[in-house]
Amino acid sequence: MKLRRSGRLVDMTHYLLERPHHLIPLTFFAERYESAKSSISEDLTIIKQTFEQQGIGTVRTLPGRSRRRAIHSENDRRGSRRKLSPICVNSCRGPDRLLPGGYLYMTDILGDPRIMNKIGRLYASIFADRPVDVVMTIATNGIPLAYAIANFLHVPVVIVRHDNKVTEGPMVSINYVSGSSRRIQTMVLSKRSLAEGSNVLIVDDFMKAGGTVNGMVSLLQEFNGNVSGIGVLVESEEAKERLVDEYISLVKLSAVDIKEKRIAVKEGNYKAFV
Amino acid sequence: MKLRRSGRLVDMTHYLLERPHHLIPLTFFAERYESAKSSISEDLTIIKQTFEQQGIGTVRTLPGRSRRRAIHSENDRRGSRRKLSPICVNSCRGPDRLLPGGYLYMTDILGDPRIMNKIGRLYASIFADRPVDVVMTIATNGIPLAYAIANFLHVPVVIVRHDNKVTEGPMVSINYVSGSSRRIQTMVLSKRSLAEGSNVLIVDDFMKAGGTVNGMVSLLQEFNGNVSGIGVLVESEEAKERLVDEYISLVKLSAVDIKEKRIAVKEGNYKAFV
Numbered sequence: 001m002k003l004r005r006s007g008r009l010v011d012m013t014h015y016l017l018e019r020p021h022h023l024i025p026l027t028f029f030a031e032r033y034e035s036a037k038s039s040i041s042e043d044l045t046i047i048k049q050t051f052e053q054q055g056i057g058t059v060r061t062l063p064g065r066s067r068r069r070a071i072h073s074e075n076d077r078r079g080s081r082r083k084l085s086p087i088c089v090n091s092c093r094g095p096d097r098l099l100p101g102g103y104l105y106m107t108d109i110l111g112d113p114r115i116m117n118k119i120g121r122l123y124a125s126i127f128a129d130r131p132v133d134v135v136m137t138i139a140t141n142g143i144p145l146a147y148a149i150a151n152f153l154h155v156p157v158v159i160v161r162h163d164n165k166v167t168e169g170p171m172v173s174i175n176y177v178s179g180s181s182r183r184i185q186t187m188v189l190s191k192r193s194l195a196e197g198s199n200v201l202i203v204d205d206f207m208k209a210g211g212t213v214n215g216m217v218s219l220l221q222e223f224n225g226n227v228s229g230i231g232v233l234v235e236s237e238e239a240k241e242r243l244v245d246e247y248i249s250l251v252k253l254s255a256v257d258i259k260e261k262r263i264a265v266k267e268g269n270y271k272a273f274v
Numbered sequence: 275m276k277l278r279r280s281g282r283l284v285d286m287t288h289y290l291l292e293r294p295h296h297l298i299p300l301t302f303f304a305e306r307y308e309s310a311k312s313s314i315s316e317d318l319t320i321i322k323q324t325f326e327q328q329g330i331g332t333v334r335t336l337p338g339r340s341r342r343r344a345i346h347s348e349n350d351r352r353g354s355r356r357k358l359s360p361i362c363v364n365s366c367r368g369p370d371r372l373l374p375g376g377y378l379y380m381t382d383i384l385g386d387p388r389i390m391n392k393i394g395r396l397y398a399s400i401f402a403d404r405p406v407d408v409v410m411t412i413a414t415n416g417i418p419l420a421y422a423i424a425n426f427l428h429v430p431v432v433i434v435r436h437d438n439k440v441t442e443g444p445m446v447s448i449n450y451v452s453g454s455s456r457r458i459q460t461m462v463l464s465k466r467s468l469a470e471g472s473n474v475l476i477v478d479d480f481m482k483a484g485g486t487v488n489g490m491v492s493l494l495q496e497f498n499g500n501v502s503g504i505g506v507l508v509e510s511e512e513a514k515e516r517l518v519d520e521y522i523s524l525v526k527l528s529a530v531d532i533k534e535k536r537i538a539v540k541e542g543n544y545k546a547f548v
Binding site: 139 | 277323480
């Protein structure tokens with residue numbers, strides 16, 4: 001449908017926002033709006049400028065093609081840093097978050113789609129340059145973060161379970177040792193849900209010694225998959241011996257004092273990657 | 275920051291798309307762009323026209339205020355119907371989806387953020403006129419749909435569990451009778467996660483007799499909450515006695531023939547609400 005510049009700007013903004021990290025040929029827009037490529041190029045310049053000015057992101061153009069590289073330009077990543085850091089560090093603070101056993105109450109943070117989307121966007125931009133076919137997480141708390149990231153990377157989610165649910169068909173199961181409690185546990189994944197040889201981004205909400213994440217890495221080996229990256233929301237600094245080497249965390253929990261009901265929360269290591 | 279019309283159109287489109295179903299005063303944009311209200315009104319007319327032409331949604335204006343009512347205008351709802359119906363009905367079909375016990379394999383559909391977003395948008399537009407403070411679901415399979423809907427309604431998600439997880443603090447638990455298997459089961463919800471008297475939209479992936487949904491309704495009573503609505507992805511037609519009266523379903527499963535590995539899938543009742 002033929003559209004004037006004003007209409008094109010509105011529609012293209014919507015189109016690009018719906019498809020972060022996608023490569024779109026310039027001719028696609030030229031045909032969509034029955035407009036000259038030169039006009040589309042000018043539209044993209046306006047959108048790029050506005051995106052960058054307003055901290056929405058950026059649009060990158062490759063020779064002969066227009067490509068919206070990422071919602072998160074360098075600028076915007078820094079913007080997210082500023083915005084995320086108070087949200088997460090401050091909201092994880094507070095003595096009423098401390099639960100028996102040194103656990104942290106995070107249900108409200110995980111239950112807020114807005115916060116999850118912001119973190120999902122940030123993590124997606126960090127992992128955008130790596131090959132990711134699927135985001136893997138373990139039920140239940142990792143699921144919101146996994147969907148938020150997968151949404152921005154445009155890949156599906158697979159959910160590992162602790163129980164063998166009847167409605168998922170044949171399962172592959174492994175035993176693993178929980179790093180902190182040293183108990184042997186089981187995790188299972190539906191055989192159908194992950195293709196052999198997939199590139200997998202592993203995500204979880206909380207990591208202590210890393211036993212659960214490590215279990216997902218082992219499970220992945222049964223599917224001949226590759227680990228594209230590991231992202232957690234909160235890591236606990238307590239862990240002396242970490243079972244996982246390379247991971248990204250948003251928040252680091254340290255100095256948990258159960259008696260005094262005090263916790264110290266600081267930023268995770270994600271800044272090194274943005 | 276002062277912006278020209280072209281820049282305003284890009285930024286306002288982004289702003290509105292991020293906040294469906296929100297009421298935004300016209301003065302907000304006038305101040306944001308240091309522009310006259312009359313110019314902002316013209317911008318909104320352009321955005322509204324483009325949204326409607328391109329099936330993105332609509333923008334409604336109230337006297338003295340500009341309000342983007344819903345991503346789904348009537349037009350767009352019809353568009354979603356056309357798009358969703360083949361996606362869901364056809365993808366639920368296929369004899370290889372049938373699992374032992376008459377269950378349906380839906381993990382791949384639930385794992386696709388794109389499909390979940392489309393359904394979430396549709397359901398959000400159906401429930402947009404009702405008071406919804408929070409979307410409630412039960413772990414694990416209902417979670418993706420719950421987040422997708424909550425994201426468009428801009429409300430949080432609370433997750434009911436079958437097990438009493440240590441990291442959520444004090445819990446309220448109830449026993450309920452599973453409608454189809456007639457077994458007594460337990461479901462629990464973290465006391466902190468739901469405020470007293472909330473208006474709650476209950477969501478699940480699959481409903482047979484409705485025992486699980488009914489359990490969530492009972493659990494909600496312990497929090498003095500109100501049921502704003504009930505939405506499921508797939509309902510099974512088999513159920514003779516339905517424990518739940520009013521609900522919305524996208525897909526209806528009927529004539530499950532385990533021996534012949536045949537299933538019949540048709541559209542649910544959601545069309546009556548769009």
